[in-house]
Amino acid sequence: MTKPGKRDHSSPPREQRSPVIFLLAQVGAHAASKFGERLKQIGLSRPHSGILWNLDFAPSITQRQLARLLHMLPSRLVPLLDDLESKGLIERRANPHDRRRHALHLTNKGRTALEQIRQISRDHQKDVLTALSNEEQRTLGEILQRLADQQGLARGVHPGYARLSQVETERKD
Amino acid sequence: MTKPGKRDHSSPPREQRSPVIFLLAQVGAHAASKFGERLKQIGLSRPHSGILWNLDFAPSITQRQLARLLHMLPSRLVPLLDDLESKGLIERRANPHDRRRHALHLTNKGRTALEQIRQISRDHQKDVLTALSNEEQRTLGEILQRLADQQGLARGVHPGYARLSQVETERKD
């Protein structure tokens, strides 16, 4: 039945190597997804962690600047900040020079949470990269950093922050 | 003002190297997103392309099997298949042995579309990996394939297919 010269469909040839670009997206999405899973244990989503991470590097930033940095609409950032503030991880401080603006700051509790996030990230990395030698891990990191830089990606800013919050926020009833 | 021993917050030290696991997720998401952009030129989303891709390897598969393969709810797969069918890229053939099941097949037009997708993917890969030598590209591919295999990721199945369709489906009015 199967004509020669055509692909043999009778036994799906699943062994093909995927294109590098596909592997990159596939493994990256897997890593992100698993990281999100781990974050649930401390009641946060990936966007939340991205905010804390960036707030540590850019304290006193305004909401608009942060939204711009994370490529996120202000209207989407607000509820995420509300979450973090209600958990006591950040505070919106009044700006004495311009009362329209809020200066965002990590609280001590927020810094502790960030330490937890870093530990979770380390554990996660260890698990995901377990198939690689230390040397290979270094190589991978060096290559990826080069790609990120050449593609104009800002350090610490995940494109996925721009969508999906995804954390079962505890019902406030 | 700045106390030694503490991090200097006055000029955000954006130069830190990101953790490898973060780079992986970041660059991967970037690659996926850019690929999605390119797919718009042929009116398809990434899940659509994933379906076509997998249908080529597993012709005559049922919808349930496909949904399971792509880690997607059947109720989400149905409208995606509707899109592809209305564009004439796939067909749902009647299964003579079990009239509950549909056997999914690419049409010739669907195969042509898949060829376009492959070309788009090649162009995309070339652009994203332009900072790397051929040797480095091979190394990256080898490393990523090892990670994918060790993490139990099926070839050709992107975890992100499970959500987001994201294509301006033309209004059917």
Place this chain on the structure above:
DNA sequence: TATGAATTATTCTATAATGGAATTGTAAGA
């Protein structure tokens, strides 16, 4: 072969996420 359980595809529905348009309060310039 009749009857009930299981299976496939589909549709329905309630909830949630999202982008963009108001809205409110404040600042700055003419």
Place this chain on the structure above:
DNA sequence: TCTTACAATTCCATTATAGAATAATTCATA
């Protein structure tokens, strides 16, 4: 003082999504 610009927030309409319900069919077995 007006008027315009801007920051944060709220509102709203649209879309996406998971999961339940439905309809048609097959299967198991009494």
